[in-house]
Amino acid sequence: MLYNFDEIIDRHHTGSLKWHHTDDTIALWVADMDFRAAQPILNTIERVLHHGVLGYTKPSAALYQAIINWHGSRYGLALDKQHILFSHGVIPSLALMLRVFTEAGEAILINDPIYTPFMTKVLDNGRKLVTSALKEVEGKYHLDLVDIEAKIIEHEVKLFLLCNPHNPGGRVWTADELEALFSICKKHDVAIVSDEIHQDLTLSGHEFIPFLRVAKGYEHKVVSITSMTKSFNVAGIKGSMIFAKDQGLIKKIGQQQRLSDEHDLNLFAYEVMASAYEQGGEWLAQALTYIEANIELTLHFLAQHLPKIKVMRPEASYLIWLDCSAYAQEDQRLYDQLRKAKVELSAGIQYGNEGHLKMRLNVACPTEVLMEGLNRIHTALNNDDIKQ
Ligand SMILES: Cc1ncc(COP(=O)(O)O)c(C=O)c1O
Numbered sequence: 001m002l003y004n005f006d007e008i009i010d011r012h013h014t015g016s017l018k019w020h021h022t023d024d025t026i027a028l029w030v031a032d033m034d035f036r037a038a039q040p041i042l043n044t045i046e047r048v049l050h051h052g053v054l055g056y057t058k059p060s061a062a063l064y065q066a067i068i069n070w071h072g073s074r075y076g077l078a079l080d081k082q083h084i085l086f087s088h089g090v091i092p093s094l095a096l097m098l099r100v101f102t103e104a105g106e107a108i109l110i111n112d113p114i115y116t117p118f119m120t121k122v123l124d125n126g127r128k129l130v131t132s133a134l135k136e137v138e139g140k141y142h143l144d145l146v147d148i149e150a151k152i153i154e155h156e157v158k159l160f161l162l163c164n165p166h167n168p169g170g171r172v173w174t175a176d177e178l179e180a181l182f183s184i185c186k187k188h189d190v191a192i193v194s195d196e197i198h199q200d201l202t203l204s205g206h207e208f209i210p211f212l213r214v215a216k217g218y219e220h221k222v223v224s225i226t227s228m229t230k231s232f233n234v235a236g237i238k239g240s241m242i243f244a245k246d247q248g249l250i251k252k253i254g255q256q257q258r259l260s261d262e263h264d265l266n267l268f269a270y271e272v273m274a275s276a277y278e279q280g281g282e283w284l285a286q287a288l289t290y291i292e293a294n295i296e297l298t299l300h301f302l303a304q305h306l307p308k309i310k311v312m313r314p315e316a317s318y319l320i321w322l323d324c325s326a327y328a329q330e331d332q333r334l335y336d337q338l339r340k341a342k343v344e345l346s347a348g349i350q351y352g353n354e355g356h357l358k359m360r361l362n363v364a365c366p367t368e369v370l371m372e373g374l375n376r377i378h379t380a381l382n383n384d385d386i387k388q
Pocket residue numbers: 031088089090091092115163167195197198227229235239240
């Protein structure tokens with residue numbers, strides 16, 4: 001079936017986090033899409049509702065098989081049922097992994113910039129936060145491997161939290177980059193947890209490689225976490241998967257989950273997950289085509305109207321990282337000026353020091369809405385007030 005991503009669906013007064021402003025502000029910030037979900041997913045929810053009994057539910061054999069097939073056929077990741085654990089979300093799983101791999105006070109290394117909860121969860125859980133700035137070379141972020149190894153040694157780092165594909169920079173780390181990172185971590189006995197929630201949003205010309213594929217012989221120290229929520233725009237459903245391949249590690253994760261009985265998902269999460277992986281491919285392919293067109297349009301608009309913004313072309317996701325330093329001197333003023341022009345982006349500074357004077361733009365919306373948003377960004381940044 002052909003999906004209509006141009007349809008404008010009003011999300012005000014639905015409890016939407018993204019469209020929380022009651023005025024006519026255009027929401028181009030938090031990472032969800034303004035598109036209706038795939039028809040097979042909506043049909044599945046209707047089928048469950050029609051049955052009418054919403055009792056305790058177990059993951060079905062079909063769900064395990066759907067997960068195994070999806071990750072095997074798309075990413076060459078060989079999984080068995082026993083390698084798959086469920087949890088309420090990628091960030092809850094990430095927090096759980098801090099407890100699996102580290103003790104209070106131990107050091108955890110992350111990149112800067114990074115999706116904010118990577119920082120807050122480390123600190124909330126009483127671990128020591130160590131950061132390694134990504135190096136920007138020709139409009140693209142790179143891991144600073146020398147700095148990573150030096151920080152591991154200096155702080156006796158126990159765990160590296162990787163974001164692949166990277167949010168907010170949009171990098172899909174290559175096999176060479178992952179292998180180089182892996183060999184440093186292995187050399188110093190550092191565990192790796194890889195947040196792969198944006199995996200299915202990898203854009204044409206790039207290949208997503210699950211970390212478990214490069215971690216051969218070191219599976220007792222490696223976990224991948226992913227979800228159907230970002231890929232299929234069902235974030236409100238909640239639910240994620242933890243992949244681990246070592247028996248001892250799987251047991252340890254299970255024990256940690258049982259401490260707070262965190263392992264069961266709700267009925268809708270299991271059902272949506274299965275239908276997404278069994279029948280959602282067609283919707284995803286069409287959504288990605290639409291997103292790629294919106295990305296091209298945005299890059300063209302910015303080059304024409306705001307040429308001093310340094311734009312990082314994403315290799316995955318619908319999030320575009322914008323360096324606005326030529327147009328502003330203060331983070332708060334930059335954000336406020338955009339808000340005054342009735343457009344909301346995510347302030348870069350919340351992703352770490354490297355986010356200074358940057359903004360993250362979400363283009364997963366109907367093109368008409370995006371165009372209006374871009375015009376408002378143009379108005380905001382051309383205003384002389386922002387530079388004072
Ligand atoms: C890298 C990354 N990890 C995790 C999440 C959130 O995952 P969850 O809602 O499953 O906790 C997001 C959401 O934007 C994200 O970008």
